[in-house]
Amino acid sequence: MSLDSISYQGTAAPNHSCVNADGAPTSCAGCGIKRFAVCGALGDNEIGDIERIVHTIKLDPREPVFQEGDKAESIFTVTSGTIRLQRDLEDGRRQVIGFAVPGDFIGLALEDHFSFSADALTKASICSFDRNKFTDLVGRKPLLLRRLHDMASHELGIAQEHMVVLGRRRAEERVAAFLLGWRNRVGRIQGNSVTIPLPMGRQDIADYLGLTIETVSRILARWMRERIILDVPNGVRVLDADKLKAALR
Amino acid sequence: MSLDSISYQGTAAPNHSCVNADGAPTSCAGCGIKRFAVCGALGDNEIGDIERIVHTIKLDPREPVFQEGDKAESIFTVTSGTIRLQRDLEDGRRQVIGFAVPGDFIGLALEDHFSFSADALTKASICSFDRNKFTDLVGRKPLLLRRLHDMASHELGIAQEHMVVLGRRRAEERVAAFLLGWRNRVGRIQGNSVTIPLPMGRQDIADYLGLTIETVSRILARWMRERIILDVPNGVRVLDADKLKAALR
DNA sequence: CGGGTTATTGATGGTGTTCAAGGGGTGTGG
DNA sequence: CCACACCCCTTGAACACCATCAATAACCCG
Numbered sequence A, B: 001m002s003l004d005s006i007s008y009q010g011t012a013a014p015n016h017s018c019v020n021a022d023g024a025p026t027s028c029a030g031c032g033i034k035r036f037a038v039c040g041a042l043g044d045n046e047i048g049d050i051e052r053i054v055h056t057i058k059l060d061p062r063e064p065v066f067q068e069g070d071k072a073e074s075i076f077t078v079t080s081g082t083i084r085l086q087r088d089l090e091d092g093r094r095q096v097i098g099f100a101v102p103g104d105f106i107g108l109a110l111e112d113h114f115s116f117s118a119d120a121l122t123k124a125s126i127c128s129f130d131r132n133k134f135t136d137l138v139g140r141k142p143l144l145l146r147r148l149h150d151m152a153s154h155e156l157g158i159a160q161e162h163m164v165v166l167g168r169r170r171a172e173e174r175v176a177a178f179l180l181g182w183r184n185r186v187g188r189i190q191g192n193s194v195t196i197p198l199p200m201g202r203q204d205i206a207d208y209l210g211l212t213i214e215t216v217s218r219i220l221a222r223w224m225r226e227r228i229i230l231d232v233p234n235g236v237r238v239l240d241a242d243k244l245k246a247a248l249r
Numbered sequence C: 001c002g003g004g005t006t007a008t009t010g011a012t013g014g015t016g017t018t019c020a021a022g023g024g025g026t027g028t029g030g
Numbered sequence D: 001c002c003a004c005a006c007c008c009c010t011t012g013a014a015c016a017c018c019a020t021c022a023a024t025a026a027c028c029c030g
Helices: A047-051 A131-140 A142-168 A171-190 A202-209 A213-225 A241-246 B047-051 B131-140 B142-168 B171-190 B202-209 B213-225 B241-246
Strands: A054-059 A064-066 A074-080 A083-088 A094-100 A117-120 A124-130 A195-197 A229-232 A235-238 B054-059 B064-066 B074-080 B083-088 B094-100 B117-120 B124-130 B195-197 B229-232 B235-238
Touching (some): A094 A142, A094 B142, A124 A131, A131 A142, A142 A171, A171 A195, A171 A241, A202 A213, A202 B142, A213 A229, B094 B202, B124 B131, B171 B213, B171 B235, B171 B241
Antiparallel strands (some): A064 A117, A074 A124, A083 A094, A195 A235, B054 B124, B064 B117, B083 B094, B195 B235, B229 B235
16 A cells, blocks of 8 residues: 555545545635644634635646745645755755645744745645735634644744754664654644654755754665564554664663 | 953843842833843733733842743743743653743743743843733733744744754854853843853753763863863853854864 | 862764665656 | 656765864953
């Protein structure tokens, strides 16, 4: 069985008539990831306020959403697929800041210009909001602002945890932290599973963890030899989660 | 001249009669760092709502504010001094998450339990709020929530920038990034200066940058030999800012 | 002063990078 | 259906950066 068919892409939105073939909802009311997203802050009677200013964008793999430095005219909620967020140095070094999955908000800061780039790793759907209109709505709906703040706080916590990983963890620990963290992230939407989809490439993982692609590859290869994980198409299956967690002690 | 006397500690609060000898304000109305803090979101007529639930705490160097995992019964605004925020691993490795300076809010996430520890590096004053009362107030004052969100967003941006430093910068670049970044941070309050106060020790800088104390010490020592910086008590003076910035290319 | 902490400096070594080559999968075109 | 190209991943060998270990120096406060 291909991992694609059990990937979290689209599975978050139930297969109703209000859902397209690719899993993107056709209306906010029928949106399956609403409860994970900012939109969930609004009641059913208010959801129209969001729907009035949203429009959906479909992305193909490798398609950019915006570039670092672009004027932030729009901000986004991911509804399906995975988006890669990254910052680039002049000499080509890259740091992947994070991976946005369905429910995640991109542009939490409501800032004038994006401080990172975003592009699609997989086929993806995102809801786009005009920043000014969204900011206006936020000004009128304290619950929306509260939700936005909760999401930003949550992101801040993830960022701080990642600082520990980048600053003080060894290579093996970093990869273990990534696999376990990513499983949780995906699991919140898809339901937890021993199979972890990895829509990002080895280079992306390396750039997220501050390592090289060779180091990531070597560590995963060793874990496969040691039967800690199993190679499956576009992902890995965790055979011995305890050994992974032990790598973090 | 000692750097202490020109340190940003207390200088943010003008030397009025409403200010104690150590620079801590005696009332919110006369608080000099209000404009940098969350409290600045409230107008003069609303400041009493804050004042009603605040009480001031004075800290000596090395005195803890709270520990990782503690129940977050209070949250804080720093009014003078520097607070170190850190996370610890079981085996003694440490990651300094950040340094909180006057105006900074500690506990932005309004979460149940702290995910990091905080302790004073210098003599410091902090305003303490009961978390529940503060959360209630935030619920009644959207402007306060908005300010809280703006501060959290700003922190998130700093965290993301720091991820790049930790993930992709070489040792020398990290130290340069720290010096320049810290100068800006201090400069926002104290006014920019070629003299950078360093209330934290070398070990703290190392734990912030994901390096060892020896590496930090060697790099600073070399820059002193090369007349890029000058050693002053509890800080450094920048002689050649361009060379520092060049280290970041 | 003297004791303890923190910082500096030197010598050595290890973890992860760099450089290099080959393997494996996928899509395309003949 | 096969051949080929391309990209990504894997694997190996050598190296470099920074960590570690160790000793001394400076500092701070009692």
